[in-house]
Amino acid sequence: MTTVGLVLYPQFTALDIIGPFQTLVDVPGLDVFFVAAEKGLIVDHSGKCSLEASRSFDETDSLDIVVVPGGFADRNLDNSNEVVKFVKKIHPTTTWTTSVCTGSIYLAHAGILNGLTATTHWASYDRLKALGAVPSEQRVIKSGRIITAAGVSSGIDMGLELVAVLYGDEMAKTIQLAIEYDPQPPFDAGSPSKVSPEFKSFVQGVFDNPNR
Amino acid sequence: MTTVGLVLYPQFTALDIIGPFQTLVDVPGLDVFFVAAEKGLIVDHSGKCSLEASRSFDETDSLDIVVVPGGFADRNLDNSNEVVKFVKKIHPTTTWTTSVCTGSIYLAHAGILNGLTATTHWASYDRLKALGAVPSEQRVIKSGRIITAAGVSSGIDMGLELVAVLYGDEMAKTIQLAIEYDPQPPFDAGSPSKVSPEFKSFVQGVFDNPNR
Numbered sequence: 116m117t118t119v120g121l122v123l124y125p126q127f128t129a130l131d132i133i134g135p136f137q138t139l140v141d142v143p144g145l146d147v148f149f150v151a152a153e154k155g156l157i158v159d160h161s162g163k164c165s166l167e168a169s170r171s172f173d174e175t176d177s178l179d180i181v182v183v184p185g186g187f188a189d190r191n192l193d194n195s196n197e198v199v200k201f202v203k204k205i206h207p208t209t210t211w212t213t214s215v216c217t218g219s220i221y222l223a224h225a226g227i228l229n230g231l232t233a234t235t236h237w238a239s240y241d242r243l244k245a246l247g248a249v250p251s252e253q254r255v256i257k258s259g260r261i262i263t264a265a266g267v268s269s270g271i272d273m274g275l276e277l278v279a280v281l282y283g284d285e286m287a288k289t290i291q292l293a294i295e296y297d298p299q300p301p302f303d304a305g306s307p308s309k310v311s312p313e314f315k316s317f318v319q320g321v322f323d324n325p326n327r
Numbered sequence: 328m329t330t331v332g333l334v335l336y337p338q339f340t341a342l343d344i345i346g347p348f349q350t351l352v353d354v355p356g357l358d359v360f361f362v363a364a365e366k367g368l369i370v371d372h373s374g375k376c377s378l379e380a381s382r383s384f385d386e387t388d389s390l391d392i393v394v395v396p397g398g399f400a401d402r403n404l405d406n407s408n409e410v411v412k413f414v415k416k417i418h419p420t421t422t423w424t425t426s427v428c429t430g431s432i433y434l435a436h437a438g439i440l441n442g443l444t445a446t447t448h449w450a451s452y453d454r455l456k457a458l459g460a461v462p463s464e465q466r467v468i469k470s471g472r473i474i475t476a477a478g479v480s481s482g483i484d485m486g487l488e489l490v491a492v493l494y495g496d497e498m499a500k501t502i503q504l505a506i507e508y509d510p511q512p513p514f515d516a517g518s519p520s521k522v523s524p525e526f527k528s529f530v531q532g533v534f535d536n537p538n539r
Binding site for chain 1: 518
């Protein structure tokens, strides 16, 4: 079995990790599980969603695929952060090291995005750049064996691309049809380039000053 | 606060409920929580995702909004099913009763979709029809104060429409930009009308005979 570790930590964003989860978990041959510093319930950024981690970082010495979600805990990180330390430990063992949203901030802190084109939540491009990566407004970016995806919902697109890389286009299309991923957003406001500068600044402000 | 109860039951599908969750949980004024027959951890259809319910059906006598996800537990339902009973109890109290994927099978069993146009996962149109609803291949369908959405990933679209109805288009666009919902599926195979009949039959077969 190909092992897929989906990382959890306090204040993760739920859809960041459930998007990839749902594209991967029913694929034959993949052993998908949630992994965190400690086993047990991990609470998301809203405080309303508790997901269970079935493995600890300590008992996970190698993974074929790791997925690091974003959330609200990636300001003022340093090298003592448990997720950063786990990425440093696990990356040399993986076939694919991936992130969704500000999960790439952890990858950057672990020193594996230096000089690489990568993405993150659009409101965090500057932070990713300050950490040595080259931010780009693409939905999913492959740089060698590292894949970074944009904000929150992009993990679904990333997951399908990963399935295609691993098992071919037909398997990815099977999953896409199974999860009926034929998106029809009621508005066209999902990317900073699609909204007015004023609207973008307003939403950026919410992220810069989260009252949580 | 407007109460939003997200229903969980054994063998729910995770993205069905986390899609709506992520569009609703950060909206000011909404009190979002997971509700199930018993409080505590509820395991999804894959056995790999455990989410915590913070309220029980018994202690929930009214809700402004209820969301029922789909999953793999909706074959051979009868009126003694806990979710069906909860829908019967709670629907008279709600402003919006909603479902994602085969969550609509529970609504139909509760007798609230009789003669109404509604949707479900595409592989379950026949089952929805047999229960008295009029299935339609639309992503999100509003029939009075009942909203049904298509398979799995459609809950994101449904959630954004719900935010727009509740708080206006600007709030929905704010959430859409916050979750960077600018979908770019790598393939165009997310709907049964977009794939070959052979491919559709193959995936239908997987759903008709799940080896779980």
